[in-house]
Amino acid sequence: MTTPLSATSSHDSSHVKLLAQAQQACQKKGARLTKTREQVFLLLAKRKGAVGAYDLLAELKELDAAAKPATIYRALDFLSKQGFVHKIESINAFIMCHHFGDCNHPVQLLICDECGHVEEIQSNNFDLALRSMADANGFTISHQIVEAHGHCKACQ
Amino acid sequence: MTTPLSATSSHDSSHVKLLAQAQQACQKKGARLTKTREQVFLLLAKRKGAVGAYDLLAELKELDAAAKPATIYRALDFLSKQGFVHKIESINAFIMCHHFGDCNHPVQLLICDECGHVEEIQSNNFDLALRSMADANGFTISHQIVEAHGHCKACQ
DNA sequence: TTGCTCAGTGTAACATTATACCAATACAAA
DNA sequence: TTTGTATTGGTATAATGTTACACTGAGCAA
Ligand SMILES: [Zn+2]
Ligand SMILES: [Zn+2]
Ligand SMILES: [Zn+2]
Ligand SMILES: [Zn+2]
Numbered sequence: 001m002t003t004p005l006s007a008t009s010s011h012d013s014s015h016v017k018l019l020a021q022a023q024q025a026c027q028k029k030g031a032r033l034t035k036t037r038e039q040v041f042l043l044l045a046k047r048k049g050a051v052g053a054y055d056l057l058a059e060l061k062e063l064d065a066a067a068k069p070a071t072i073y074r075a076l077d078f079l080s081k082q083g084f085v086h087k088i089e090s091i092n093a094f095i096m097c098h099h100f101g102d103c104n105h106p107v108q109l110l111i112c113d114e115c116g117h118v119e120e121i122q123s124n125n126f127d128l129a130l131r132s133m134a135d136a137n138g139f140t141i142s143h144q145i146v147e148a149h150g151h152c153k154a155c156q
Numbered sequence: 157m158t159t160p161l162s163a164t165s166s167h168d169s170s171h172v173k174l175l176a177q178a179q180q181a182c183q184k185k186g187a188r189l190t191k192t193r194e195q196v197f198l199l200l201a202k203r204k205g206a207v208g209a210y211d212l213l214a215e216l217k218e219l220d221a222a223a224k225p226a227t228i229y230r231a232l233d234f235l236s237k238q239g240f241v242h243k244i245e246s247i248n249a250f251i252m253c254h255h256f257g258d259c260n261h262p263v264q265l266l267i268c269d270e271c272g273h274v275e276e277i278q279s280n281n282f283d284l285a286l287r288s289m290a291d292a293n294g295f296t297i298s299h300q301i302v303e304a305h306g307h308c309k310a311c312q
Numbered sequence: 313t314t315g316c317t318c319a320g321t322g323t324a325a326c327a328t329t330a331t332a333c334c335a336a337t338a339c340a341a342a
Numbered sequence: 343t344t345t346g347t348a349t350t351g352g353t354a355t356a357a358t359g360t361t362a363c364a365c366t367g368a369g370c371a372a
Binding site: 113123125126129130134138140142147150151153 | 266302306
């Protein structure tokens, strides 16, 4: 922990706004957005797409040379629980959520196998359809994983 | 490869029927259901639920002491491609599909976090909903992952 | 302030899941 | 048979994820 947080900022400030949202959300819930968690948050926010835990760890190490796997997984756990970040199960990667506030919303992802782009889409209908289907089986959903692989608009 | 295949059979014969279906499907497609692939198929068919690759490997080793991780992963790859088996991404496990014939059908799973039971459900509506949502984003789906976690009927 | 408590962290080791590589072999087509 | 391709054997290693335990440091009550 030698490098100041300011060193992680850049000319682009959209991620700073995201961070502010996150800080506010944490304050409301009494969750502690510690330095490491904030660093990982910013690394994810600055990323365009998804990133693996160990790639993220490599980046974090530039800010905190002592970082270890547990460091990054703890931070990712925390950020996931707050709903700031989603894990993509089918590619073992993580991606910043740009719709948080609603901390436990259903997640639907379109993953381009060509360029790696990941789009998070929003559909309550879809969520409802899944739930009603589960209901019909007497099943109660606590968490859903919806990940569609294929080709994005740009890669047709 | 010392133990004869017949040693894998038991009093229950439902999996034998499944195997016959699989053999037929492979013949149609010119796919080779080799001895190892068949052994893995039967191990999965006899299982009630999902199983991890290394657990399956342990079972396979009783039939073929020389089996290695690559052995099981190759077999699982093959069986997945034929649509006989589905990988459950969110728990790194594999489960026999009981609806094959339609080799690349959409898969929707209900996974009980309490008892581990996995139910494969069928919904073309659901598939259509996902595809139309993807269409709206100019995205073409080649493979979809839908895994709902929660509690099954028996574990409410 | 002092001491208590507990979430969070540092650190190392470990566990699990999956693939790369290359040689050997089996199979099918020519 | 020859030739090309799919499959397998065998070793090692990559990639991903978890646990255990001691320690720190912020928040809080006395
Ligand atoms: Zn989201
Ligand atoms: Zn693309
Ligand atoms: Zn199926
Ligand atoms: Zn259950």
